[in-house]
Amino acid sequence: MKRKSLFALSAVVVAAVAAAAALWSGGDNLHSRGAVAAQPTDQAELIKRGEYLARAGDCIACHTVRGGQTFAGGLPMLTPFGTLFTPNITPDDQNGIGKWSSDDFYRSLHNGRSKDGSLLYPAMPFTAYTKVTRADSDAIYAYMRSVPPVNVPSRPHELRFPFNNRNLLIGWRTLFFREGEFKADPTKSVEWNRGAYLIEGLGHCSMCHTSINAMGGPVSSAAFGGGLIPLQNWYAPSLTSNKEAGLGDWDNKDIADLLKTGVSQRGAVFGPMAEVVHNSMQYMSDADIGAMTVYLKSIPQKKEAPESMQFETSAQFGTELLSQGKKIFTENCAKCHAENGLGKPPSYPPLANNQSIQMPSAVNPIRMTLNGGYPPSTDGNPRPYGMPPFAQALSDTEVAAVVTYIRMSWGNHGTPVSPQQVSNLRSAPLD
Known part of the structure; x- marks a missing residue:
């Protein structure tokens, strides 16, 4: 599941952040479609349903800059091939999607093409959105037509040659894109x-x-x-x-x-x-x-986890880290997560028998130790308890030690991590 964050880029390009629901789409006039309501009450209901579906698609995450106007675009998506900027998808006639029809909008989701027929970069997840039904597309379109228009031009992408040539996407699409709405499995509920x-x-x-x-x-x-x-x-x-x-x-x-x-x-x-x-x-x-x-x-479970993409750490070095890590954990972590690693859920999550701690990739526990963070603020958890950052307080070796201790204690079956892994992630972007 994912956020702006999660993108698969162009012809030869990346993928995904988690997140990244980007409706590279638009709209014109829903009334041209007979299936869509003519009555104001029905239209209001359609807009409400479209808002819900747009939430489900997490469109706001990619098309709204932090502190900026909703759906006005401009969010930079860094890739190894340059930077993509999400477009303005408000119903502004000049800079947004105000002149798009419901057909144009559906084509962007279903076929990955803009109003003028140009190919969309797969940072916009049309490979998944192609499964969205026409009815749901029309509802989202109705909602997008109802939001305030913002007269802000979409920022052009800054992709290096040859990745700035959209024609290269033809090859990518041939290999990786199959359009088609979701078909229910009659054998399932x-x-x-x-x-x-x-x-x-x-x-x-x-x-x-x-x-x-x-x-x-x-x-x-x-x-x-x-x-x-x-x-x-x-x-x-x-x-x-x-x-x-x-x-x-x-x-x-x-x-x-x-x-x-x-x-x-x-x-x-x-x-x-x-x-x-x-x-x-x-x-x-x-x-x-x-x-x-x-x-x-x-989803069928497999016996083997994916291959680790981590640096190897010798067992001897791991043993040395364990004793140092225990001391650091006792001094800095046990107050919230408890000496036995069971924590105080849901406020302070358990570390013992926690798959996210002991899986082959140690990226996430290292980043959390360095940068800290908060679970999301939600109606069900309006005041989340946060994790403080330790990047300034602990060296690379100390972070490696405490993460190694957490991954290998209380019955956890994780492997040691190295100071080099910590060093590589210390300068990683926070978003």
């Missing part, structure tokens, strides 16, 4: 199908939780198998392995709590996923959260 539609379509969760190849395309054989979010340096854990965030042994309530509030008895979300919960998931109905939970629980 209505609830399962609703969850699949939300997870695979509007939620575009696979953009973060699936590895990408050298061409920036998803590795279909590793769907939901986890992946490092490029340049953001957050790891979206595998949903197919109980050694990571696989949900096979989670209670439905714990999954639902995590999605809806950002915290549960099993842990809390931080980083890009915290923004997804804050901007999107907390607004979803209990029925939809329940449907997503049912679908997530049904």
Whole structure:
């Protein structure tokens, strides 16, 4: 699941942050479609439904700069090939999507093409949005037409040659894009199908939780198998392995709590996923959260976790770190997380038997130790307890020591981390 954060870039380019629901789309006049209401009351209901669906797609995360006007775009998305800037999608005639028709809007979601027919970079998750139904597209269009227009021009992308040539996207699309609305599986329940539609379509969760190849395309054989979010340096854990965030042994309530509030008895979300919960998931109905939970629980679990992309740390060095790490943990961490690592959930998540702590990738626990952070503020958890940063207080070796101790204590089966890993992540961007 993911946020601005989670993007798959151009012809040969990256993917995903978690998050990144970007409706590179637009609209004109819904009344031209007979299926859409002519009565003001019905139109108001359509707009309300469209707002809900836009929340489910997390559109605001990519199209709103922090402190800026809603949906006015301009958010920079850094990639190895340059910087993409999200467009203005308010109904402004000059700089937004005010002159787009509902057909134009649907084409952007379903086909990944702009009003003029130009190809959209796959930072806009049309590979997932293609599954969105026409009815839902029209509802989102109606909502986007109702927001205040903002007369701010979209900033042009700053991509290096040849990645600034959109024609290269033809090859990328041939390899990695298959358009088509979601088709319900008649052998599954209505609830399962609703969850699949939300997870695979509007939620575009696979953009973060699936590895990408050298061409920036998803590795279909590793769907939901986890992946490092490029340049953001957050790891979206595998949903197919109980050694990571696989949900096979989670209670439905714990999954639902995590999605809806950002915290549960099993842990809390931080980083890009915290923004997804804050901007999107907390607004979803209990029925939809329940449907997503049912679908997530049904994802086949694999015995092996994805390969570690970490530096190796010798067992001898790991033993040395353990004793140093225990002292640091006792002095800095035990007050909240308890000497036995059980924490005080949901305020202070447990570290013992926590998959996110002991999975092969140590990126997330290292980043949390360095930078701290908060779970999202939600209606179900309006005043979240935060994690203080230790980047200024602890050296690379000390951070490696305490993370190693946490990953290898209380029955956890993680591996040691090295000071070099900490050094590499110390300067990573916070967003």
